Amino acid sequence: MFNTGRDRFFPYMLLLPALALTLVIVAWPLFETFRLSFTDAALKPDENWVGWANYEKIFSGNFPEVILRTFVWMFWSVTLKMVVGIAGAMLLNAAVPGRAFFRVLVMPPWVIPIAIGVFIWGWMYNGQWGMISGVGQLLGIFDGPFEFLAYRDTAFIATIVTDVWIGTPLVTIYLLAAMQSISPDLHEAAWVDGAGRWYRFRRITLPLILPAVATMSLLSSIWTFNSFDIIWILTEGGPRGGTTTMIIDTYKTAISRFRYGEGAARAVLIVLFLSAFAAFYFYLISRATRGGANNDQ
Amino acid sequence: MKALKYLVGAALLVGSSTSALAQTEIYMINCGDGVTGNGPAKHAELIAEWEAANEGYTVNLEYVPWGQCQEKSTTLAAAGNPPALAYMGSRTLKQLALNDLIIPMDLSAEEVAAYAPPVLGTVTYDGQAWGAPVAFSTKALYWNKDLFEAAGLDPETPPTTWEELYDMAKQVQDNTDANGFGLAAASFDNTMHQFLNFVYSNGGAVINDAGEIVFDSENNVQALEFYGRLAEVSQPGPLAYDRAKLRPLFTEGQIAMFISGPWERGLVGDVNWGVAPVPHGPMGDHGTLLITDSLAVFKGSGVEEQARSLAKWLTNAENQMAYDLAAGNTPIYSGTGTEELIAADATWAPFLEIIPDGGPEPFVTDYVGLQDTINEAIQGVVLGEIDAATAVADAAAVLEDYK
Numbered sequence: 001m002f003n004t005g006r007d008r009f010f011p012y013m014l015l016l017p018a019l020a021l022t023l024v025i026v027a028w029p030l031f032e033t034f035r036l037s038f039t040d041a042a043l044k045p046d047e048n049w050v051g052w053a054n055y056e057k058i059f060s061g062n063f064p065e066v067i068l069r070t071f072v073w074m075f076w077s078v079t080l081k082m083v084v085g086i087a088g089a090m091l092l093n094a095a096v097p098g099r100a101f102f103r104v105l106v107m108p109p110w111v112i113p114i115a116i117g118v119f120i121w122g123w124m125y126n127g128q129w130g131m132i133s134g135v136g137q138l139l140g141i142f143d144g145p146f147e148f149l150a151y152r153d154t155a156f157i158a159t160i161v162t163d164v165w166i167g168t169p170l171v172t173i174y175l176l177a178a179m180q181s182i183s184p185d186l187h188e189a190a191w192v193d194g195a196g197r198w199y200r201f202r203r204i205t206l207p208l209i210l211p212a213v214a215t216m217s218l219l220s221s222i223w224t225f226n227s228f229d230i231i232w233i234l235t236e237g238g239p240r241g242g243t244t245t246m247i248i249d250t251y252k253t254a255i256s257r258f259r260y261g262e263g264a265a266r267a268v269l270i271v272l273f274l275s276a277f278a279a280f281y282f283y284l285i286s287r288a289t290r291g292g293a294n295n296d297q
Numbered sequence: 298m299k300a301l302k303y304l305v306g307a308a309l310l311v312g313s314s315t316s317a318l319a320q321t322e323i324y325m326i327n328c329g330d331g332v333t334g335n336g337p338a339k340h341a342e343l344i345a346e347w348e349a350a351n352e353g354y355t356v357n358l359e360y361v362p363w364g365q366c367q368e369k370s371t372t373l374a375a376a377g378n379p380p381a382l383a384y385m386g387s388r389t390l391k392q393l394a395l396n397d398l399i400i401p402m403d404l405s406a407e408e409v410a411a412y413a414p415p416v417l418g419t420v421t422y423d424g425q426a427w428g429a430p431v432a433f434s435t436k437a438l439y440w441n442k443d444l445f446e447a448a449g450l451d452p453e454t455p456p457t458t459w460e461e462l463y464d465m466a467k468q469v470q471d472n473t474d475a476n477g478f479g480l481a482a483a484s485f486d487n488t489m490h491q492f493l494n495f496v497y498s499n500g501g502a503v504i505n506d507a508g509e510i511v512f513d514s515e516n517n518v519q520a521l522e523f524y525g526r527l528a529e530v531s532q533p534g535p536l537a538y539d540r541a542k543l544r545p546l547f548t549e550g551q552i553a554m555f556i557s558g559p560w561e562r563g564l565v566g567d568v569n570w571g572v573a574p575v576p577h578g579p580m581g582d583h584g585t586l587l588i589t590d591s592l593a594v595f596k597g598s599g600v601e602e603q604a605r606s607l608a609k610w611l612t613n614a615e616n617q618m619a620y621d622l623a624a625g626n627t628p629i630y631s632g633t634g635t636e637e638l639i640a641a642d643a644t645w646a647p648f649l650e651i652i653p654d655g656g657p658e659p660f661v662t663d664y665v666g667l668q669d670t671i672n673e674a675i676q677g678v679v680l681g682e683i684d685a686a687t688a689v690a691d692a693a694a695v696l697e698d699y700k
Contacts, residue, residue, distance in 0.1 A: 128532070240682075
């Protein structure tokens with residue numbers, strides 16, 4: 001009887017350290033963030049319960065505009081990463097001489113520390129000394145030096161391009177692995193039947209890597225939504241708020257301006273958005289798993 | 298016998314550690330890397346002297362990089378674990394005082410009299426000085442004499458008014474490959490600082506002594522209008538430039554003029570340069586933004602009195618002057634020291650003689666909020682998206698929340 005009880009609880013006891021750790025480093029800060037979002041916590045030692053005031057303040061200000069900008073930024077960044085990633089994976093999967101070398105070549109944006117990579121991009125965007133403005137002038141695209149980070153639209157695009165540069169290698173490698181899992185027999189059979197490259201891509205490659213594309217799109221959306229360092233180093237959210245996304249706005253409010261309560265309310269909204277992404281991701285995974293299990297039967 | 302030796306050894310060890318524990322620590326956070334220039338060595342020397350005179354207290358001085366030092370001190374204080382003494386931008390003192398995180402410096406009448414009133418104004422709120430000024434800067438206009446000559450201007454005559462500044466910058470722009478002026482308009486604190494030089498050179502202000510927002514004034518509208526107009530004769534894309542990024546343009550001969558602090562004198566390289574007071578606007582006289590950083594005593598460390606004593610020791614007239622000279626800073630205390638400085642190097646004059654006419658960084662409860670609001674107005678006008686009068690009025694309305 002005693003042994004049976006011990007056997008029953010033993011697995012839970014093994015889980016206890018991990019559970020305690022999770023409570024301390026995930027659950028408690030999350031709970032605290034939710035609690036703070038209903039207070040006027042700031043630099044002062046005491047804090048008062050303010051109910052929904054922080055949330056009302058958020059939605060009466062320009063935060064809805066910031067939310068919209070965040071989604072537009074994420075949409076373009078993730079879409080470009082997926083398009084370039086698929087194209088890159090196709091090229092790296094092709095039977096060309098020196099393929100291994102090209103596979104290594106795709107890694108630097110991922111391997112270089114993000115801050116250094118972003119600083120390099122910052123210089124490239126400089127109008128006086130930057131390569132892009134210089135080449136643009138040589139080709140007659142610009143009349144004189146053009147500062148990409150000085151205008152809202154071009155700064156917005158510049159931050160997306162940098163994010164795509166940093167995020168694409170992971171997408172490429174992930175999709176390359178998915179492509180390599182496709183049996184060559186399928187392509188050979190289609191080729192024998194007279195199918196062209198584009199037809200084979202549409203009818204064989206794309207459908208078979210679609211679960212990987214979906215998974216990577218979702219994961220990339222979560223990472224991109226939370227992307228802070230690229231925008232902060234390049235523009236700090238400027239000019240005139242043109243690159244201020246939710247995470248930048250939250251940082252400025254909570255850390256730079258010490259408005260912990262208002263910052264926490266913003267953070268809670270980010271958590272809710274990301275939870276929705278994560279829920280969809282787990283739904284897709286479970287559907288894919290069920291589909292796989294059904295196919296096995 | 299062997300056991301006795303161990304016992305004696307253990308007793309000595311306990312004794313020595315007890316004696317070490319008897320030393321009360323004063324945790325001090327300073328900004329910088331702690332090695333650049335002669336300033337850190339001078340501070341170390343002064344701290345050692347204070348420790349020798351205050352038996353039982355030891356100073357644990359930590360240098361934290363500029364980007365993080367103030368944020369670290371404030372966050373530690375907000376979390377209830379403050380440093381005893383910390384290097385803070387004086388602009389933050391009101392916010393810290395209102396949140397009960399720091400204590401006043403309790404300056405004596407003699408100590409108050411030693412400071413030039415505008416310098417003391419940078420740390421004073423509600424009749425109390427909340428920090429001891431430890432670093433100080435004023436701004437002036439640098440001009441490139443060779444570019445002036447190439448543009449057909451007298452290389453020895455800098456502009457004294459805004460109109461002259463614009464006209465000379467335009468003449469350089471029209472007659473050379475360089476731009477006339479270096480304009481900072483990035484989303485950064487010194488964009489607001491650059492603009493405030495023009496505000497104070499046109500009789501304007503952001504907040505008055507009574508703590509009222511007075512930003513919405515004709516003086517400030519003119520200053521913002523002129524700042525936006527300068528974009529016509531400045532380097533392309535000023536919103537991509539903070540003040541530090543203008544120096545390379547000046548040293549490369551790509552801009553003929555820019556406004557900065559005395560440290561540029563040693564950094565502008567081979568340029569044939571001159572330096573003059575910031576040109577004044579139609580409603581004012583030459584002015585400048587006075588920026589001080591201070592040593593602030595945080596509440597709750599348990600050694601507040603000793604921290605205050607240390608702050609006063611480091612910043613008294615004699616020690617502060619020695620530190621300023623070692624670090625190459627603008628001297629905080631005026632007097633014979635500064636006169637000697639000007640006599641030895643006349644390029645100090647525009648930075649030191651302007652002090653009585655300078656204005657402080659606005660003392661508000663949310664400095665970053667103030668900075669973002671004013672920068673937003675500047676950027677809007679520089680981009681031509683909003684007119685100066687509307688931008689000033691909008692900003693003034695927002696600033697009411699930060700006074």
